[in-house]
Structures are given as C-alpha cells and as structure tokens.
Amino acid sequence: MTFALSESELRESELLASVPTGLLIGGEWRQAASGATFDVEDPATGKVLVSIADAAAEDSLAALDAAAAAQETWGAVAPRERGEILRRAFELVTERADDFALLMTLEMGKPLAEAKGEVAYGAEFLRWFSEEAVRTWGRYSVSPDGKSRLLVQKKPVGPCLLITPWNFPLAMATRKIAPAVAAGCTMVLKPARLTPLTSQLFAQVLQEAGLPAGVLNVVPSTRAGATTGPLIKDSRLRKLSFTGSTEVGRRLLSDASETVLRTSMELGGNAPFVVFGDADIDAAVDGAMLAKLRNMGEACTAANRFIVQDSIADEFTEKFAARMASLNTARGTEPDSQIGPMIDAKSRDKIHSLVTDAVTAGATVITGGTPVDGPGYFYPPTILTGVTEGSPILSEEIFGPIAPIVIFSTEEEAVRLANNTEYGLAAYVFTRDLNRGLRVSEKLDTGMLGLNAGIISNAAAPFGGVKQSGLGREGGLEGIEEYLSTQYVGIAVPAEA
Numbered sequence: 001m002t003f004a005l006s007e008s009e010l011r012e013s014e015l016l017a018s019v020p021t022g023l024l025i026g027g028e029w030r031q032a033a034s035g036a037t038f039d040v041e042d043p044a045t046g047k048v049l050v051s052i053a054d055a056a057a058e059d060s061l062a063a064l065d066a067a068a069a070a071q072e073t074w075g076a077v078a079p080r081e082r083g084e085i086l087r088r089a090f091e092l093v094t095e096r097a098d099d100f101a102l103l104m105t106l107e108m109g110k111p112l113a114e115a116k117g118e119v120a121y122g123a124e125f126l127r128w129f130s131e132e133a134v135r136t137w138g139r140y141s142v143s144p145d146g147k148s149r150l151l152v153q154k155k156p157v158g159p160c161l162l163i164t165p166w167n168f169p170l171a172m173a174t175r176k177i178a179p180a181v182a183a184g185c186t187m188v189l190k191p192a193r194l195t196p197l198t199s200q201l202f203a204q205v206l207q208e209a210g211l212p213a214g215v216l217n218v219v220p221s222t223r224a225g226a227t228t229g230p231l232i233k234d235s236r237l238r239k240l241s242f243t244g245s246t247e248v249g250r251r252l253l254s255d256a257s258e259t260v261l262r263t264s265m266e267l268g269g270n271a272p273f274v275v276f277g278d279a280d281i282d283a284a285v286d287g288a289m290l291a292k293l294r295n296m297g298e299a300c301t302a303a304n305r306f307i308v309q310d311s312i313a314d315e316f317t318e319k320f321a322a323r324m325a326s327l328n329t330a331r332g333t334e335p336d337s338q339i340g341p342m343i344d345a346k347s348r349d350k351i352h353s354l355v356t357d358a359v360t361a362g363a364t365v366i367t368g369g370t371p372v373d374g375p376g377y378f379y380p381p382t383i384l385t386g387v388t389e390g391s392p393i394l395s396e397e398i399f400g401p402i403a404p405i406v407i408f409s410t411e412e413e414a415v416r417l418a419n420n421t422e423y424g425l426a427a428y429v430f431t432r433d434l435n436r437g438l439r440v441s442e443k444l445d446t447g448m449l450g451l452n453a454g455i456i457s458n459a460a461a462p463f464g465g466v467k468q469s470g471l472g473r474e475g476g477l478e479g480i481e482e483y484l485s486t487q488y489v490g491i492a493v494p495a496e497a
C-alpha cells in the first residue's frame with residue numbers, strides 16, 4: 001500500500017533532498033574518507049530527516065590543507081570584491097528565506113515564525129560585513145620624538161577554525177563567516193552535530209554568491225574533539241572562533257594554549273532580568289516574554305533569573321504567568337506553534353531535573369512544570385516562585401522555557417543577586433528612572449545589557465561577554481577585528497630631496 005504525501009510533507013522532502021550531504025573541501029562536495037555518515041533527526045518527531053557525511057580527523061586536515069592553500073590568493077582579493085560576495089550572499093539568503101527557515105525548523109525545532117526571524121537576523125551579518133569589508137583602517141603617524149614614522153596596517157589573521165552550536169544554526173555561522181570573509185581569511189567550519197543542514201545549505205549559497213574554492217570548507221562530524229583537535233595543534237591554523245558552552249570553551253582554550261592560538265570564545269550565559277518597582281509592568285512583561293522565550297529559552301542571552309522588586313512582584317508574576325500559560329506548544333511547522341520541542345531528550349530531562357530540584361527545595365510551580373507527553377522533547381513554559389538562593393536553577397544555564405522568580409527589596413540587593421554568577425553575557429533592567437537604569441548598568445558585570453528592552457541582538461552591536469561567558473566580540477565595528485592581525489612598520493624619517 002502506498003500513501004500520497006501531503007503538500008507540506010512534499011515540500012519538506014524536496015527541501016531536504018536539495019541539501020548537500022557531503023563535506024565541502026576545496027570547493028568540492030565529497031564523502032568522508034571513511035565513507036561514514038550520520039543521521040540528522042527532527043526533534044519534534046524523532047524521525048530521521050537525512051543522513052550526511054561524518055568527518056574524521058583526516059577529513060578536517062584535508063579541509064585545513066584547502067584553507068591554507070587558498071589563504072594567500074584570497075587574502076589578496078580586493079576588499080570591495082569580498083564585500084560584494086557577502087552582499088550577493090545576503091540577497092540569496094533573503095530570497096531563499098522560506099527554505100532556510102523551514103530547514104532550521106526541521107532540524108532544530110523552533111517555530112517557523114522564529115526561524116524566519118533568525119534568517120533575517122543571520123542575513124544581517126552578511127550585509128553588515130559586506131559594508132565593513134572596505135573599512136579595515138590602519139594609520140600613519142609621526143613618532144612622538146619626530147625621529148621616525150609609524151605605519152600600522154591590518155592583515156587577515158589567516159586560516160580559521162569556526163565551531164558553531166545548534167541553537168541558532170544560521171546566525172551563529174554567518175556571525176563568524178561574514179567577518180572572516182570580509183577580512184580575507186579562509187575557514188574550516190565545524191557545525192553542531194545536531195543541526196548541520198543549515199550550514200550545508202548556506203555553504204552552497206556562498207558558492208553561488210561567488211566564494212572561491214577552498215575559502216570555506218565544511219566538516220560536519222559526530223566526533224567533534226577528534227575531528228577538530230588535530231587542527232588546533234596544526235601551526236597552519238591561526239585562529240579558533242568557538243560558540244558553545246563554557247565547559248567546552250574552557251577545554252578548547254586549554255588546547256589552544258599549546259600553539260598560543262588566537263581565540264574568540266562566545267560561551268554560556270545566566271542573564272538576570274531585573275524589574276524595579278517603578279517599571280512599566282506591562283512593558284516588563286513584554287520584555288520578559290522576549291528575553292525568556294526567544295528560541296524557547298534555548299539562547300545564550302535568555303533571561304535565566306527574574307529578580308523582581310517586592311512592591312510589584314505579585315502583579316508582575318500574575319501577568320507574566322497568564323502570558324506564559326497561554327502559549328501553544330507544537331511542532332514548529334504547525335501554523336499555530338509558539339513553542340517547539342527542546343533539542344533532545346538530554347536537554348529536556350536536564351531542564352526538568354532543575355525544576356524538580358527547585359521544587360524539592362521549596363519553590364512553587366505557578367504554571368507548567370511537567371514535560372509534555374508524546375513524541376518529541378516538548379517542555380511547557382514554566383514559572384517558579386519562592387526559589388531559594390543557592391538553588392542550581394539560579395546558577396546553571398537553564399536553556400529552556402523556565403522562569404524562576406526571586407524577590408528583592410533594595411537596589412543594592414538587586415545588583416548583588418544579579419552579579420552572583422560566574423557568567424557575564426547579558427542582563428536586562430526594567431525601570432522608568434533612566435538615572436537608575438544607567439547607574440545599575442554600570443554596576444552589572446555583563447558584556448551586554450537591555451535597558452527596558454527584552455531583546456538586544458543586532459548585527460551592528462558588539463556581541464559578547466565578560467567573566468566565564470567568553471572572550472572577544474562578534475558583530476559591530478569590533479567583529480571584523482577578531483579576524484585581523486595588526487602589523488606595525490617603523491619607518492625612517494623620509495630623506496631630504
């Protein structure tokens with residue numbers, strides 16, 4: 001007996017069939033040397049979407065050979081030409097926004113509307129760095145004693161290893177690839193094992209946009225450490241840019257120290273969301289929904305701890321809980337889906353154990369708190385009150401739609417609670433008092449802060465953290481600097497004619 005595919009199933013299978021399944025090495029799509037492949041699954045159903053080549057060390061070394069061979073020629077390409085490739089890639093990604101969005105929803109689970117938001121956000125890095133490619137300024141100056149001249153010039157840092165996470169499969173890739181292209185670097189990209197398909201499609205689009213062979217090489221793999229380790233030890237590699245957990249970042253930093261490899265580390269977060277008694281409560285609830293539920297809470301910028309002043313805590317909690325409880329949890333391809341599945345069973349189970357530990361320690365569940373039955377790794381939006389200080393849910397990155405609320409009474413206490421974490425990526429502050437907002441922003445140890453704003457990500461802004469949230473910045477004027485090295489040339493005073 002045969003069953004006809006529905007229109008949406010047909011669209012999904014056509015799109016999946018169009019994604020390259022090989023490794024991209026030196027401009028060619030090829031199988032892994034061992035012939036190994038791995039399955040990519042849909043987290044909403046657990047079904048296999050497609051199988052792709054599984055790179056091992058010999059493949060990633062071949063990718064580095066290709067990147068190293070292409071570096072000199074690529075570094076000499078005119079900045080305007082590099083910028084125009086990025087601009088064409090921006091246009092192609094934008095034209096194919098529906099394909100990229102559906103692919104991300106299929107492999108990562110986020111609702112289609114969110115996936116479309118990520119396409120727009122991810123594409124902005126291509127546009128932004130297409131404009132920055134021609135602005136890598138050096139300088140020429142007279143030395144203070146007048147006895148020489150100082151020329152400072154910027155050069156591409158050289159072949160880079162880029163390692164990306166699963167939560168924003170397009171934007172985390174474009175945020176690294178676009179500045180590397182703009183700066184004239186060649187690359188080996190190792191996308192996350194759980195979401196390699198978006199990077200595969202994006203690499204194909206870059207080829208269409210005119211990126212020369214060998215500039216970008218892509219090696220999806222199930223053995224991340226074994227595949228990338230030999231590259232980190234190889235003196236031809238000049239830069240490692242990693243986005244992922246603090247735990248893995250710490251390990252990579254240690255490995256990179258052997259060759260004193262230049263690194264950028266975009267790591268985990270534990271963002272406080274502070275609401276003062278003088279805040280516009282409805283605006284704070286709108287902000288809380290964005291800061292907590294963007295990407296179902298699977299974002300490094302996600303509000304992880306809600307720190308709310310006692311005078312407005314009941315009103316804020318009631319309004320926030322009503323909004324959280326009203327959301328529809330469903331496969332991201334369903335038109336009414338607002339919350340898709342968590343990425344995998346391990347992630348869903350970790351979230352649930354943080355919730356149950358908090359409850360055992362005395363917290364109250366206001367809404368949610370129980371995994372959704374059935375296929376897929378769904379967890380409902382959840383609010384906890386009465387969470388005790390020292391509870392793991394306040395110190396660990398939750399990475400799910402859970403909002404623990406703690407109450408404070410003075411500004412000093414709010415700052416102390418907010419800073420009580422090893423992380424320092426993002427924070428959010430809601431107050432009508434601008435002076436207070438600025439005063440508190442100066443006291444919070446984070447790389448980024450939303451003042452009366454629940455979303456801060458922007459290609460034109462320097463994204464990154466302090467403390468154990470990482471090193472370096474992506475996006476903004478700063479982003480291209482991560483891919484440039486500075487060379488100083490001391491020049492004798494020009495001789496008299």
Ligand SMILES: NC(=O)c1ccc[n+]([C@@H]2O[C@H](COP(=O)([O-])OP(=O)(O)OC[C@H]3O[C@@H](n4cnc5c(N)ncnc54)[C@H](O)[C@@H]3O)[C@@H](O)[C@H]2O)c1
Nearest residue numbers: 164165166191192193224225244245248266267268269300
């Ligand atoms: N600061 C940021 O900009 C930012 C952005 C997105 C995600 N993140 C963080 O990423 C984490 C979620 O992503 P994840 O679960 O994919 O993180 P992860 O650290 O498990 O994996 C990230 C990437 O590193 C690879 N990897 C894992 N072990 C490795 C090893 N030993 N050697 C080399 N590569 C290795 C993975 O395959 C993946 O490609 C969260 O902590 C989140 O906060 C940070």
Ligand SMILES: O=CCCC(=O)O
Nearest residue numbers: 167298299300301457
């Ligand atoms: O997960 C963290 C990255 C999210 C972002 O770029 O806004």
